[in-house]
Amino acid sequence: MPVMVVIPTNGYGRRRVVVDKVQRIRSNRVVDAEEQYLVQWKVDTRTNTPPLSWHAIEELVRCLDEVQDYLDARAKSIDGNPASTKRKTPDTTDVPERRASPFDRLRNNRTPSASRSSSVSSAAPTTIDVYNGVLDADDDGFIFCRPFSGTDIPSLDIRKVPTPDMTRTARSAKVERALRYIRAEYIRRLGKLPGPQIHLYNTVDASTPSLRFRYISDYVLTEGVYRMPLETQQGCQQCSPHMGRSIGCEYTRKCDCLEYAAVDESRITSPQMLAEYQHYQTTRDGGTMGFPKKFPYFAEGTKIQRTGCLVPFYLNSRRPIYECNDKCACGPYCRNKLVQFGRTVQLEIFKTNANDGRGWGLRAKEDLHEGQFIDTYRGEIVTDAVATARETASSNAKAKASYLYSLDKFAESENLPDEDLYVVDGEFMGGPTKFINHCCQPNCRQYTVSYNKHDCRVYDIAFFACRFIPKGEELTFDYLDQEDEGEGMDEPGEGAIPCLCGAAKCRKWLWT
Numbered sequence: 001m002p003v004m005v006v007i008p009t010n011g012y013g014r015r016r017v018v019v020d021k022v023q024r025i026r027s028n029r030v031v032d033a034e035e036q037y038l039v040q041w042k043v044d045t046r047t048n049t050p051p052l053s054w055h056a057i058e059e060l061v062r063c064l065d066e067v068q069d070y071l072d073a074r075a076k077s078i079d080g081n082p083a084s085t086k087r088k089t090p091d092t093t094d095v096p097e098r099r100a101s102p103f104d105r106l107r108n109n110r111t112p113s114a115s116r117s118s119s120v121s122s123a124a125p126t127t128i129d130v131y132n133g134v135l136d137a138d139d140d141g142f143i144f145c146r147p148f149s150g151t152d153i154p155s156l157d158i159r160k161v162p163t164p165d166m167t168r169t170a171r172s173a174k175v176e177r178a179l180r181y182i183r184a185e186y187i188r189r190l191g192k193l194p195g196p197q198i199h200l201y202n203t204v205d206a207s208t209p210s211l212r213f214r215y216i217s218d219y220v221l222t223e224g225v226y227r228m229p230l231e232t233q234q235g236c237q238q239c240s241p242h243m244g245r246s247i248g249c250e251y252t253r254k255c256d257c258l259e260y261a262a263v264d265e266s267r268i269t270s271p272q273m274l275a276e277y278q279h280y281q282t283t284r285d286g287g288t289m290g291f292p293k294k295f296p297y298f299a300e301g302t303k304i305q306r307t308g309c310l311v312p313f314y315l316n317s318r319r320p321i322y323e324c325n326d327k328c329a330c331g332p333y334c335r336n337k338l339v340q341f342g343r344t345v346q347l348e349i350f351k352t353n354a355n356d357g358r359g360w361g362l363r364a365k366e367d368l369h370e371g372q373f374i375d376t377y378r379g380e381i382v383t384d385a386v387a388t389a390r391e392t393a394s395s396n397a398k399a400k401a402s403y404l405y406s407l408d409k410f411a412e413s414e415n416l417p418d419e420d421l422y423v424v425d426g427e428f429m430g431g432p433t434k435f436i437n438h439c440c441q442p443n444c445r446q447y448t449v450s451y452n453k454h455d456c457r458v459y460d461i462a463f464f465a466c467r468f469i470p471k472g473e474e475l476t477f478d479y480l481d482q483e484d485e486g487e488g489m490d491e492p493g494e495g496a497i498p499c500l501c502g503a504a505k506c507r508k509w510l511w512t
C-alpha cells in the first residue's frame with residue numbers, strides 16, 4: 001500500500017485536496033493566523049493509523065461538505081447549536097482571498113518529509129504538524145501521503161483522535177474563514193440554477209444550509225421510475241400561433257389541450273347541455289369534450305397585475321392545470337404555457353428567527369400578485385416502496401415526510417393502486433422550494449401542472465401565491481393540503497412536530 005493520497009500541486013490555483021479521498025475532518029486549529037483542519041484520509045485496508053494531515057482551509061475547497069459536517073458537529077458539541085457563532089453574514093459572493101499555506105513552502109522547496117519531521121517530534125501536543133502520515137512532493141509536482149510512520153514521525157491511534165489537547169484547541173480556535181468559504185460555495189451553487197439569482201440571507205447565526213443538498217432544475221428519476229416518452233405527448237392541432245393577437249390558444253374554443261381540463265359548470269346554460277353533463281357525472285361516459293372549459297391563466301390585456309396569474313376558477317380549487325406543450329400548434333408564445341418555462345421570481349432563502357425553531361425559510365424579493373406562479377417542487381422521483389423505506393430509515397420519520405410529495409393527483413380518476421404511485425423526495429436534491437415552511441393559514445398553494453396529458457404519474461407540482469404577498473413576507477403553504485380548510489386534526493401521533501406557524505387558526509401540529 002504505497003501511496004494513498006494524491007494532491008495535485010501543479011500550478012498555484014490547482015492544488016486541491018482530492019475530495020473522494022477524504023474520509024472526514026477530525027479537528028481544527030489556528031497556526032500563524034491560518035485556519036487549519038485535520039484531514040483523515042481514506043484507506044483501502046482497515047487500519048488504526050490511517051493518514052492524517054493538517055491543511056489550510058484553502059486546500060479544502062473541494063471538500064467543504066466534509067468541513068461543514070465537522071463544523072456543525074463541533075458547534076453542537078460546544079453549545080448544542082449548529083454553527084452558532086453569532087455574527088452578521090451579509091449576502092455576499094466574495095470568496096476570501098487565498099492566504100499562504102504550509103504547502104506554499106513545500107511547493108517552492110520540496111523538502112523530503114524526513115528532514116521536516118524534527119518539528120513533529122519536538123512539538124508540543126497541540127502543535128504537532130502531521131500525525132501518522134507524511135506529506136511529500138515528487139518531481140511531477142504531486143504530494144503523496146505515506147501511511148506508515150518513521151522513527152521521527154509519531155504514530156497516533158485513530159481511536160484517540162482528536163486527543164483532549166486537540167479538542168481543547170479546536171474549541172477555541174477561530175473557524176470564520178471556513179464558514180465564509182462554505183457560504184460562498186453555497187451561493188456559487190445557487191447561482192448555477194436557471195432563472196433570477198437566488199439569495200441567501202442569515203443575520204441570525206453563522207450557519208449555511210447543507211452543501212450536501214444538490215440543486216437541480218428538473219426531476220431526477222431513480223430506479224423503477226418511468227416517465228412517458230416525449231413522443232407520446234399530444235398537442236393541440238387546431239390552434240395556430242397567429243390566433244387572438246398571437247397569444248395562442250387563449251382565444252380559441254378549439255384547443256384540444258382543454259379536453260382534459262375541468263368543466264366550467266357556471267357556463268353550462270342550456271338545459272340540453274346540463275342534462276348531458278349530469279349524465280356524464282353519473283356514468284363518467286364519453287369524457288367532457290365539448291363542455292365549457294377555462295384556460296388557467298389570465299391573458300394579456302387584463303390588468304397588468306393579473307397577466308399570467310391563475311384565474312379564480314383554478315385559484316380557488318385544486319383542479320389540475322393542463323398546459324400546452326412543444327407538440328402544440330399554438331407556438332412558443334401561447335399563454336397556456338407558463339410553469340414549464342420555470343421561475344421568474346427573485347427568491348431569497350433566509351434563516352428564520354433564532355427562537356423560532358423552523359430553520360430556513362423562503363421569501364420573494366418582489367411583491368407577488370394573487371395567483372402568481374412562484375416555482376416548482378423538484379427532487380428525486382422514487383417509487384412508493386423506496387419512499388416508505390426512506391421514511392422508515394430516517395431518524396425522524398415525520399421530518400422526513402415533509403420532504404416527500406406523493407404524485408397521487410390522478411390516483412382516483414385513473415384507478416392507480418398506491419404501490420404504483422411515485423413520490424418526489426426533495427430532501428437531498430431539489431430547488432429552493434424545499435425551504436418553504438408550513439403554515440396553517442398559508443399564502444401559497446401547490447397545484448398539479450401537466451404537459452403530457454397521458455402521463456398520470458409524473459407531473460409538476462407548482463407553487464402559486466394564493467393572495468397578494470408583499471416583498472419579504474415568508475412564503476408558506478399547508479403541508480396537509482386539505483380540500484376543506486375547516487377540517488380538524490386528529491390527536492397528534494407519536495413524533496408529531498409541533499407547529500410553530502403562529503397563525504390565528506393554527507392546528508398546533510404539522511400533521512398527525
Ligand SMILES: C[S@@+](CC[C@H](N)C(=O)[O-])C[C@H]1O[C@@H](n2cnc3c(N)ncnc32)[C@H](O)[C@@H]1O
Nearest residue numbers: 358359360399402434435436437438499500501
Ligand atoms: C420542507 S422543510 C422546510 C425547510 C426547513 N425549515 C429547513 O430549514 O430545511 C420542513 C421542515 O421544516 C420545519 N418546519 C416547517 N414548517 C414548520 C412549522 N410551521 N412549525 C415547525 N416546524 C416547521 C420542520 O422541521 C419540517 O420538518
